[in-house]
Structures are given as structure tokens and as C-alpha cells.
Amino acid sequence: MAAMSAIALLLPTVVFTVGPGVNQAADRELRSPGKPGARVSLSATERAPSGGKAAVAQRLAIELSLAVPADAEWLSVAVSATDALSLVSGGEVRVSTPKTPLRHVVSVVPQAQGKHYLGVTVLLQRNGERRMRAFAVPVTVGSANAAIARAKRTDVARNRDGELVVITHSR
Secondary structure, eight states: OHHHHHHHHHGGGOOOOOSTTOOOSTTSOOOOOOSSOSSOEEEEEEEOGGGSOOOTTSOEEEEEEEEOOTTEEEEEEEEEEOTTEEEEEOOEEEEESOOSSEEEEEEEEEOSSEEEEEEEEEEEEETTEEEEEEEEEEEEESOTTHHHHTEEEEEEEEOTTOOEEEEEEEO
């Protein structure tokens, strides 16, 4: 137990160095950069087969359109899907000297009705500095209310950053 206390006391005093022997973090508190992140905006368009709505077990193309700063050196996009969406193609792309708008198509096969999300993480290098931004792209399959109808109760609150948080309690 005494060994753990000693470690706990040492952790806040860890010093990070950047480059050979340069100590830039010694006199400032280290924090997560948080929002806003990279200067990237994203819009998404669903392209369901035969122009209809997205349906379970039918391939769905989602076109991502990214607006990036003109002086961006390179851009990396990684896409992940929730369990209810099987990612078929378009999971990753890296572009050197990206032009706006950058278009990238992702294909998924929905496994269940309701509202599901694609996670899109963008890593951008600009002026030698890397920045990241994460997006959640909603994908509505079948009835948008299918998942909500299964919920017994919904709580809505705001977290410390002012973001709206919706919690559904299943039956």
C-alpha cells in the first residue's frame, strides 16, 4: 500500500519533454486540448439503393464531404461503425495536399432498425502541427423511432461542456 501511495504522489510531477533535452512543459499545467480541435467541417449524405430509405441488410453508401483549410499539408480519415452497422469499405483514407471539398464514400450494411452512428476521426497536419477532430454521423435505418420505442425512459441533461447528453434506459 505504501508503494502505491508513493507512485500516486509522483504521477502529478511527471515532466514531458519535447525534442532532445528541451523541457517545455515544466512550468505549465498539462491539459487535454479538448474542443474545437482541427479546423475541419463535415457533412454526410446517405445514398440508399433505388433512392429509398436505408433498410436492414441492404448496402448503404454514405458520402462524407470534408472542408479543410487551404494550407493543410495532409489529412487522414478513419471511420468506425457501431455494432448495428457493418463497415464494408471506406474505413480509412490518407490524402497528401487535400483540396476542399474532399469527398470520401463509406459503405455499410445496417444490421438493425433505428438510429446508429458512424465515428469519423480526422487527423490534419497544418503548419507542421497535427490536430484531431472527431465526428458522430447519424445513420437512420427504417423507422427512426424504432430504437426510442424500445426505451422505457429517456433522460436529457447537459454535461460540464454544455453538450446535450441523451440517456435511454431499456426495459
